[in-house]
Amino acid sequence: MNTADVIVIGGGIHGCSTALHCRLRGLSVVVVEKDHVARHASGVNAGGVRRLNRHPAEIPLAMASAALWQRIEDLVHDDCGYRQTGQIRVAEGEPGLAAIAARRRLVEGLGYSHEQWIGPEELFELVPAISRHCLGALWTADDGHADPTRTTRAFARQAAALGAEFLTPCRAGMPRRAGGGWQVPTDRGTFSGAQVVNCAGAWGGAVAAALGEPVPIEPIAPMMLVTARMAPFVDPVVASFDRMISFKQSPNGSVVIGGGWRSRAEPDANRAHVEFGELHRLIGTTLDLFPVMRGARIVRSWAGIEGAMPDAIPVIGPSMTAPGVIHAFGFSAHGFQLGPIGGAIVADLVESGATSLPIEPFSIARFAGQAWREAS
Ligand SMILES: Cc1cc2nc3c(=O)[nH]c(=O)nc-3n(C[C@H](O)[C@H](O)[C@H](O)COP(=O)(O)OP(=O)(O)OC[C@H]3O[C@@H](n4cnc5c(N)ncnc54)[C@H](O)[C@@H]3O)c2cc1C
Incomplete structure (x- = not known):
């Protein structure tokens, strides 16, 4: 035994x-x-x-967990590709601004200060490539991403x-x-x-x-897209309060795009499907937020099985x-x-x-x- x-x-x-x-x-x-x-x-x-x-x-x-990410190399002897680029969630319209106001009341009411409001000027300075229709954002400077x-x-x-x-x-x-x-x-x-x-x-x-x-767990299959390498144009991870998107540029220049668009998961068969119709909508949001992406070449898409x-x-x-x-x-x-x-x-x-x-x-x-x- x-x-x-x-x-x-x-x-x-x-x-x-x-x-x-x-x-x-x-x-x-x-x-x-x-x-x-x-x-x-x-x-x-x-x-x-x-x-x-x-x-x-x-x-x-x-x-x-953020405190452990800060010393991830001590913990696992690998930097895990961890970069503290910050994360931003923009408001694109009035609903987004209202969501930010409600979120600030909630988070500040709980005594936290990690989510900071930034107006359009600061946003455009932090993310010069973002579309000028954005009205402001919440920003956590020491969030980031890893491999x-x-x-x-x-x-x-x-x-x-x-x-x-x-x-x-x-x-x-x-x-x-x-x-x-x-x-x-x-x-x-x-x-x-x-x-x-x-x-x-x-x-x-x-x-x-x-x-x-x-x-009542539901197997879901969030989808992702990745582009060919592009010249560096964005540092923080960007999401939106108004639409489903998460957008980041990897250190190698490829742009990784997701945001919770779901397809069908078949956990018993170990399979997750990609639905290109849905991804087409994600691409529309991407082009609205980052005009620089016009002409970008998508090289791969995938979905993973997750329990929700x-x-x-x-x-x-x-x-x-x-x-x-x-x-x-x-x-x-x-x-x-x-x-x-x-x-x-x-x-x-x-x-x-x-x-x-x-x-x-x-x-x-x-x-x-x-x-x-x-x-x-
Ligand atoms: C496309 C996508 C994008 C995401 N983006 C983010 C993000 O940006 N940030 C974030 O924080 N999270 C993100 N998530 C969520 C995150 O990936 C998951 O919440 C996290 O990885 C869950 O880890 P886990 O160990 O619980 O599950 P898993 O990684 O699914 O591991 C569970 C493991 O259990 C094994 N297993 C199951 N049953 C058995 C069995 N009977 N015997 C032996 N082995 C078994 C499976 O094979 C599997 O490997 C994303 C998820 C997806 C799919």
């Missing part, structure tokens, strides 16, 4: 970060990944490292260097109770451990359901039905920035059953019975 203190299901950024933080606390860890590390959302995302415009419940976690595959692999590499075992490709079956702990059947035999961590991303709902706590929760925040915390199981899944298309702290939170829970960060809003208990429907 193979044993470990902690068995992690899923080798995305949350599973790899969990493995690293557990090893840093001296716990033995096995990560079971059905494909390969960073194969899914964690390796194909837009790389946005953003606190700007987070759900209020996520802000404390995003702040703590998603490189980051996720760096977490896995450092966890492995410290002794975590990675089984890939290796599918985990559903955990079952054994004595005071858990057994997880896998393609490479059964593993037993005191604790199991469900970091299975869009597949995390299947693990929760098998433990008797189904959740109805309230757009993840499930993080202990199982309500299965003592010794911890969930961390359903990051609803913005879990990359939370990766570094997500693993630390899970390691806290594994080690002591508690964490100093406020994770109550992420409890799986919110989906018990009909309560979530009434609350939403």
